[in-house]
Amino acid sequence: MKIDEIDCKLLEALLEDARLSLKELASRVGLSAPSVSDRLRRLEEGGVIRGFTVDVDPSALGYLFQAIVRVRPMPGTLHVVQKLLQDIPQIVECDKVTGDDCFYARLHVRSMEELDTLLDRVSEKAETSTAVVKAQPIRRRLPPVGP
Structure with a gap:
């Protein structure tokens, strides 16, 4: 699956904090929340994002x-x-x-x-x-x- 610059920005934001809201993600990449939701779904379906998790010490x-x-x-x-x-x-x-x-x-x-x-x-x-x-x-x- 090919990812673009916006996908990269989304991934970087999620790597910093996987709990960011769609609204916050949209603000960071300059898209609407529905557009971000579509991109995240595409990244999941394409196997780029395998899941969202918690980091426990x-x-x-x-x-x-x-x-x-x-x-x-x-x-x-x-x-x-x-x-x-x-x-x-x-x-x-x-x-x-x-x-x-x-x-x-x-x-x-x-x-x-x-x-x-x-x-x-x-x-x-x-x-x-x-x-x-x-x-x-x-x-x-x-x-x-x-x-």
Whole structure:
């Protein structure tokens, strides 16, 4: 789907604050609210906008530690390990990657003991290498919007 400069401005405004009203969005891009509504619907239907969400701080929910786990399944266990990872709710993101490891999983835990317990779930089927996140100087973000 091709997006134009106005679409880019809409996306940038929504990235700053996804709760902006149609009236405010329209004001920012110089269109009427119905025109903005049509554009947003087109961006959703075209798969550019996948959804509107809320950003929750895991530490406010008691998740004090974040870790990135590289997972290398034992031969013949790829699909089993993938299912095991999917069944761990503390894993908030997981990428299937090329290279020596098959998965990179990001997870949040309340304690180091909880981390050990979760890793034990996959230890019979995969080797893991874990890095505890000290800081996140770049939070998850999109690449630049627009041409």
